Amino acid sequence: MSLESLQAENTDTIVALATPSGSGAIAVIRLSGPNALTIVNSVFKGKDLRQQASHTIHFGTIRDEGDKIIDEVLVSLFIAPHSYTKEHVVEISTHGSKYIIESIIKLFIRKGARAAKAGEFTLRAFLNGSMDLSQAEAVADVIASNSAASHQVAMQQMRGGFSNELKQLREQLIHFASMIELELDFSEEDVEFANRLQLRDLVLQINKVLHRLIVSFEQGNVLKNGVPVVIAGKPNVGKSTLLNALLNEERAIVSEIAGTTRDTIEDEINIQGITFRFIDTAGIRDTFDIIEAKGVERTRQKMLQARLIIYMVDPVQDAFDEVAIQVADIITLQIPFVLLINKKDLLTATQLEQYQPFNPIFISAKNEEGVEELKEELLNQVSLKDISVDDVLVTNIRHVEALQNTQASLDKVLNGIDNPITSDFLALDIRQALHHLGTITGQVSTDDLLDNIFSKFCIGK
Ligand SMILES: Nc1nc2c(c(=O)[nH]1)N(C=O)[C@@H](CNc1ccc(C(=O)N[C@@H](CCC(=O)O)C(=O)O)cc1)CN2
C-alpha cells in the first residue's frame, strides 16, 4: 500500500459495525466517506438525509431493494468536515440482532460502500489531520484501558500528550536546518546564518525534554501494562493463600491463566487504580541452591523478568539460617523484592524480632493480616506516588525508540557544533533528528508503519 493508494482508498466510502459483534440491545453501524449520506439515504425511509444539518439524529426505517423493512433505526449525521474522520460520517443505530446488522451492512455494500479494514476510521482521522499519529495510537490504548491508571495515560496522550511540545521543538529545529542549508548556497562567502550558540542551546533544550520523556517510559509502561510481580517461595509457604487474600479484597480477578507447561498462575489485581499482574511460580523446591539447576531455570527467568519479586517465607518450615540463605540468593538477582514472612500467627513476637534486619513485612495470609501493608509497599516499590496526574508519560515502545534515535542524532549535532564540521554535515545530522522526531507524530511516516499500527486496531475503529 503506497501513500497514494492510501489517499485513493480514502475516496471510498467504508462501513463497519462500531459496537461489539454479537447481539446486544443496540448496535451502531458506521459509514465514512464521500457517499456515506447518499448511500444511507437510498435505503432510508424518513426525512431526506441530504437536507439535514450536521449533528442531528433522525428516526426512520431501513428497507432492502424489495422495500422490505429490515429495521426501525436512528440515523446520526456528521457532515464533512465536522466528524471524527473529517469526512461525511453516518451512524445507524439498529436493534442489536446479528441478522439485522449483517443484512444492513450487506445492503450498504451493495449500494457502493466497502467493508472497512481494521483501524480505517482512525487512519482516515489521522490522514485528514484530525489527530497526529501518536494520538491515533492512543485511541487504541484508550479502548484497551482497563484500570484508572492505563485509562489516564491513554486519555492524556489521545488528547495531545507530548505531541504539541515535540511539534514546537521540531519547528524550531526545522528553522535552523533551513538556515544552515541556506549557508550551503553561499558556501564561497563563508557566512553563518544559523547562530551556532543558539542552535547549541536549542539542541540542549530538546535533549532535556527527550531525556525526561525517555525516562518516563518506565513508569508509563507500568501504568499502561500493569506491574509484573512474581510471587516466589518454597511450596506451602502460603503463596496461593496470599493471592486469594489479595484478590478477595479487591474482587477484581481479571484473568486466570494456568500455565501450559508448568504450574504458573497469573492473576491481576487493581491497587489504587494500578494493575499488578501476579505470577505465581510453583517452582522453587528444596532450597535456592537448586536455582542453578535446569529444572527451576524457568522460574529464575520469570523472576528476572519481573518488575518486582514477592519472596515468601514460612518461618515454621524454615529456620532463620535457612531464610537468611534464601534472602542472600534473592539479592543476587538484583531485582527489587519484598520479603514476606508469612504465618506470623504461629510465631511469638520475639521469634519474629530476629527477622527485622531483613526489613520484611510480617503477614498472616490466612488471617488476612498485613495485606494492606503489603499493598502499600507494592505501590511504594513502583514509585508511582510522586507522579502527578498531569505528568506526560511515554507508554509506547515505538515512541521511546524514536526519542532515543532523535537523541542520538542530536548528540551528533552537538558534536558537530563543538568540533566544527562543515555545514552540509551539520544539516544532515539535523535532518536525521527531524526525521526521527517526525515519526512519533506521523509528520514522517511510511505505509509499512501506518499499516503496522492500524492493522492492530479493531474493525470499526
Ligand atoms: N457515536 C459515536 N460515539 C463516539 C465516536 C463516534 O465516532 N461516534 N467517537 C469516535 O470514534 C468518539 C468521539 N469522537 C468524536 C470526535 C469528533 C466528533 C465530531 O463530530 N467532531 C466535529 C464536531 C465538533 C463539535 O461539535 O465541537 C468536528 O470536529 O468538527 C465526533 C466524535 C467516541 N464516541
Ligand SMILES: Nc1nc2c(ncn2[C@@H]2O[C@H](COP(=O)(O)OP(=O)(O)OP(=O)(O)O)[C@@H](O)[C@H]2O)c(=O)[nH]1
Ligand atoms: N497458620 C497459617 N497458615 C497459613 C497461612 N497462610 C497459609 N497457611 C497454610 O499453609 C498451607 C499452604 O498454603 P498455600 O497457600 O497452599 O501455599 P503455597 O505456597 O501456595 O503452596 P504451593 O501451592 O504448594 O506452592 C495451607 O494449609 C494454608 O492454610 C498463615 O498465615 N497462617
